[in-house]
Amino acid sequence: METSIAETSVVELIESKKHKELKERVANLNSIDLAEEFESLNREQQVVLFRSLPKDAAADVFAHLPAETKENLIEFLTDPELAHIVNDLFLDDAVDFIEEMPANVVKRVLKNASEDTRKQINQLLQYHEDSAGSIMTTEYVDLKEEMTVKEAFARIRRVGMDKETIYTCYVVDNKRVLDGVVTVRTLLLADASDRVGDVMETNVLYAATGDDRERVVELFRKYDLIAMPVVDTEKHLVGIITVDDVMEVMKEENTEDFYKMAAMMPSDDSYLASGVFELAKKRIFWLLVLMVSATFTGGIITRYERLLAVFPTLIAAIPMLMDTGGNAGAQSSTLIIRGMAVGELGISDWLPIFWKELRVSSLVGAILGVLNVGYKWILSGDPRLALTIGCSLFATIVLAKIIGCMLPLLARALRFDPALMAAPIVTTIVDAGGLVVYFRVAEALMRL
């Protein structure tokens, strides 16, 4: 019997109205896999599946559903059902959920939340979306210094069920000022009669609610944390951040950087779920800006039209110079942007970066330049043309790498996002600079 249930798909169980089997089936699945089952169902089937979930799992499954499915379900749920879910969600999930919903749904959700939940949700909603406060939850285990280890365990057992993590507990005084942290590991290895205040760690890493969430990611990575307290300006404990949310932030921040570095506006929506207009909107702004800039590069060519009319063979090298310059610049800017994003490089490193890129670019430029001189000489039989191309390539690569490494640092210094100073912009600037160099060198060498 067990096997036959396992072989029937969830959608088949819903269609054939086998409610008992359906309940048995879903009881064996974890919330994340259950949430995935919703994807292949229609609206009515989603409601049937949701109502067949065990009561204590419903909120957790709900938290993992896509926004669209959540909105659909809410429409069908009764007020008491909705109240149960909202009050049962972890607060950070509740806040994410509310941020995804349209205003009329939010109103209904908040109306059904308990007063306590509503108050806490409203507080969390105030934090800026890139701040530590926006990714924290207010559900943690707090202890007092004067408790014994035994009393601490009793408290963990009593309140722990609904907390996002119990493995790090936070010790606060009567005014909720953070005094220290103590891990369950420490408590397990201590004597039952030890005082929490004596075994806790007082040298605590914490974030302020307004801290940048990227900084939080750095601290988690550097110190191998699984949770971190968040305090307000008077060091009152207001929440904690857990490692699962930090991994999500890491993914989001990286995706954002990938998008920005490819001249797109960042987006949280999945590709397949995004509409054509939405995708086009995210892409057209930078394409337009860069197109206009590239038009100026075209203007440079127009200025040297007479030179090109006399030496038409110069034109053929333009794509190679532009592409190689762009690629060389993109390499340097990517290295510096990534180095800053993971905290390995900073503005203060500008001099060693400059010096290193100058040497690397000279070496790379010299090798590629010499190769080009030889190749073009053999191919065209014109040593002056070959020398012009080789020298210009060398100069373009050095220029590209210097611009490529300095622009992101300059952006950071001016408090812009360095990720915007990536391949597309660097390429556009280097193209213009490289062509000017090329035509100047050509004028000097070809007219000898």
Next chain:
Amino acid sequence: METSIAETSVVELIESKKHKELKERVANLNSIDLAEEFESLNREQQVVLFRSLPKDAAADVFAHLPAETKENLIEFLTDPELAHIVNDLFLDDAVDFIEEMPANVVKRVLKNASEDTRKQINQLLQYHEDSAGSIMTTEYVDLKEEMTVKEAFARIRRVGMDKETIYTCYVVDNKRVLDGVVTVRTLLLADASDRVGDVMETNVLYAATGDDRERVVELFRKYDLIAMPVVDTEKHLVGIITVDDVMEVMKEENTEDFYKMAAMMPSDDSYLASGVFELAKKRIFWLLVLMVSATFTGGIITRYERLLAVFPTLIAAIPMLMDTGGNAGAQSSTLIIRGMAVGELGISDWLPIFWKELRVSSLVGAILGVLNVGYKWILSGDPRLALTIGCSLFATIVLAKIIGCMLPLLARALRFDPALMAAPIVTTIVDAGGLVVYFRVAEALMRL
């Protein structure tokens, strides 16, 4: 007194030979901050600081030092000192360390390791560097089904000190086959007399030693894990992977993708620590390949030299067409590469991707094309030139986005890394295609 110590830097304490104050000072710092202190010291000072570390902290600090510092220290350490460190390191850190060292150092390290440690290190060294086996540790708490919760806690207390995580325990049978997992949270909420077999979770997520580590990252993110068991082909438990190592892998994999997408060979070394030749070597290969490819693009221009001689105004639009095509292609390839990296897109999505990019590119291409026709017409007073440029831009953007989205999918289908099919290669291909389109359109329209 306390304050004055805190105000004196570690290097000053070493220089003034205040060994007692130095020991007090380092006792208050955590391992990661201590490891950072080594950066500003010379070789002799590093040895002094290392010897002043508390015995139980030495291995942990050592694990966080850069490879260069480790090598320097080992040279100065006695065999017993070295033995202490190697045996005290977490096994995954020991393996990382051995992989960083030159052969002669490795020999000395392994000679000083205990037989048990040596055997385990050698086993871990066998796993491929991108596999789940390479990031696991063999230090975990194992329990038996027939234990009571009370006995389980006794075992955790007894063996837990040296384990990387105790919060998830692994239940194995007599042949070490993985039967289930049980968290400390579950154990805390259970009765002391409950059997472990009755409270454990049997629906366990696990990885095989040979699984790709990127898949492991995906599972941790999806299921919010803090640890995961690793089994061999017969489902024997051989190790666990913890979330701190997964975050490190996430960072490394992302950095690798950034590098590859900017036409550089990936590198684990930090930018500032890398030599000029090493950096140049990582960059020159792709620059050379792309340069040669771009030379073919130049060949296309040569073939249309007569057309350009008659209509020299065509030349000025070349940079704009090349850049915009490259940028449009880079946007699409970045979206698809990133989508595949985070598991949102796969080869099977090729048709919806193709269809979506076709519509997005037509929309974006039409808008930018029309803008260009208007702008060029006003500027040049030549409607045929304006129309040529506008139509070519439209065709180039559609071509760029289709190539940009299909190449990464093709790479995945052929089992290449999609990240290699990023901006640089897409740009080079689109440049050639775009120019051919441009000249064909020009021939057709300009000679009307």
